[in-house]
Amino acid sequence: MKQAFTEVQKFNQWWLWILLLAVLGIPVYGMFQQLILGEPFGNNPMSDPGLILFFIGTLLIIGLFWYLELRTELDQAGIRVRLRPISSEVFTWDQIEQVEIITYGFVGYGLRFSRKYGTVYNANGNKGLAITLKSGSQYVIGTQNPEGLKQTLLGLKKSGTELNLAGI
The missing domain is CATH 2.30.29 (PH-domain like)
Structure with a gap:
């Protein structure tokens, strides 16, 4: 049956995407410092595989927000x-x-x-x-x-x- 009204809304608030990208910056910077420069990231550094998993998890959360639709x-x-x-x-x-x-x-x-x-x-x-x-x-x-x-x-x-x- 044909819809008389359809509205699709995305979660596209500018502040939300700045926040998500800022959170993504943490594992990106950590991987750069620890994996590229060879210096531990922080006082109690995460393992290299843990840092990579943190990066992947953050990407998955950002992907979820990209996929969300009302x-x-x-x-x-x-x-x-x-x-x-x-x-x-x-x-x-x-x-x-x-x-x-x-x-x-x-x-x-x-x-x-x-x-x-x-x-x-x-x-x-x-x-x-x-x-x-x-x-x-x-x-x-x-x-x-x-x-x-x-x-x-x-x-x-x-x-x-x-x-x-x-x-x-």
């Missing part, structure tokens, strides 16, 4: 959210009590659990789609395109689902 899809069947490779949820319209576009305070990035908002999927910013299920469970999916989301929701309006779209 994908939101809406169509006639419902709402799907996926935080690749960590989690995914599917909400069919018959499960949904209410949807609302909201502006929220900082809750962190990634997959978060909040007393106020329930399960939060957030990659950037402070606008999101708040979903309340008939079971009482709550979710917020962050968005960088609240206006496009609003227009899609109006076009997909389902009977029995309350829309509150004044929050933009």
Whole structure:
């Protein structure tokens, strides 16, 4: 089925990438000093294989952040959210009590659990789609395109689902 709305967000905050690259600099400098110059790195130096493993581990963490992606899809069947490779949820319209576009305070990035908002999927910013299920469970999916989301929701309006779209 063709999606009426698709949004893909990456974790591309400049400060995050500066931090990750700064952390990568530690094993790079350590390997240069210890393996190339032959001088121990620090007062209690790590073994050469340990330093190489530290470098590889840091590269893997950076690769994970590069791979992370928040994908939101809406169509006639419902709402799907996926935080690749960590989690995914599917909400069919018959499960949904209410949807609302909201502006929220900082809750962190990634997959978060909040007393106020329930399960939060957030990659950037402070606008999101708040979903309340008939079971009482709550979710917020962050968005960088609240206006496009609003227009899609109006076009997909389902009977029995309350829309509150004044929050933009």
